[in-house]
Amino acid sequence: MQNRTLFYGEGIFETILWRGRSSKLLRHYKRLKNSADFFKIPCPDYEEFCQKIEKKTKGKKNLYVKFCLFSKGESAYYQYPQKSESVVVVKKLQNSYEAQKICLSSIKRHSNNVVIYHKTMNYLPNILAKREALIKGFDDGIFLNENEQITECTSSNLLIVKNDKLLTPARDSGLLLGTTMEILIDKMNVKEEYIKIDDLYKASCLFITNSIVEVIPVAQFMNVKYPLDVDILQTIKKTIQEENPF
Numbered sequence: 001m002q003n004r005t006l007f008y009g010e011g012i013f014e015t016i017l018w019r020g021r022s023s024k025l026l027r028h029y030k031r032l033k034n035s036a037d038f039f040k041i042p043c044p045d046y047e048e049f050c051q052k053i054e055k056k057t058k059g060k061k062n063l064y065v066k067f068c069l070f071s072k073g074e075s076a077y078y079q080y081p082q083k084s085e086s087v088v089v090v091k092k093l094q095n096s097y098e099a100q101k102i103c104l105s106s107i108k109r110h111s112n113n114v115v116i117y118h119k120t121m122n123y124l125p126n127i128l129a130k131r132e133a134l135i136k137g138f139d140d141g142i143f144l145n146e147n148e149q150i151t152e153c154t155s156s157n158l159l160i161v162k163n164d165k166l167l168t169p170a171r172d173s174g175l176l177l178g179t180t181m182e183i184l185i186d187k188m189n190v191k192e193e194y195i196k197i198d199d200l201y202k203a204s205c206l207f208i209t210n211s212i213v214e215v216i217p218v219a220q221f222m223n224v225k226y227p228l229d230v231d232i233l234q235t236i237k238k239t240i241q242e243e244n245p246f
Contacts, residue, residue, distance in 0.1 A: 005070040011121040024244035099219035105141035111174035
């Protein structure tokens, strides 16, 4: 039986800030299960998912956890998976994260590409965009779609403050909606809109969000610099941590 993740990238994963079982963890599992169903990859139930992580973390918390679901099956690329293998990777967290400088990536997304709506092992565009940004002296890059709309960074979602409103690119622009951004949409009235480059130039401040960093301010986009709004930053952090407490 062939490892189809190795040969075809047919695998999915979740990156988790592990603080034990929480409503945030359940959001991760639901997204994993949704993607597993979409790609027809057999998926463990929630209890088994939790137990596999708990076994690997050995009672410790505040850790980086990557839960991988590899698919196995026949060698023909078009065949469906027959089995899956769960692999849990655990690492220490980085102590702090500095405000980010981000740029536009030359690599584009197409909103009709169904794969980008799932957290898959097909990560080469993200890798190339990240490398490109670092070479240019930035921390990360932003993907545009075929309509020149903003989508996301290489491993995070964007939160834009403009005209006293909290905005994020609409998910059907072509992006993976993170579990952290999902919380902010649910609990902070963040609105999904079609965002253009000009909206970033006119924003009063900008943040990136994902499960590991939670939220980080953006200090600069291209040649535009943003002030730090400490009040909004602390409100966002508090809202996220309500679902994943220490």
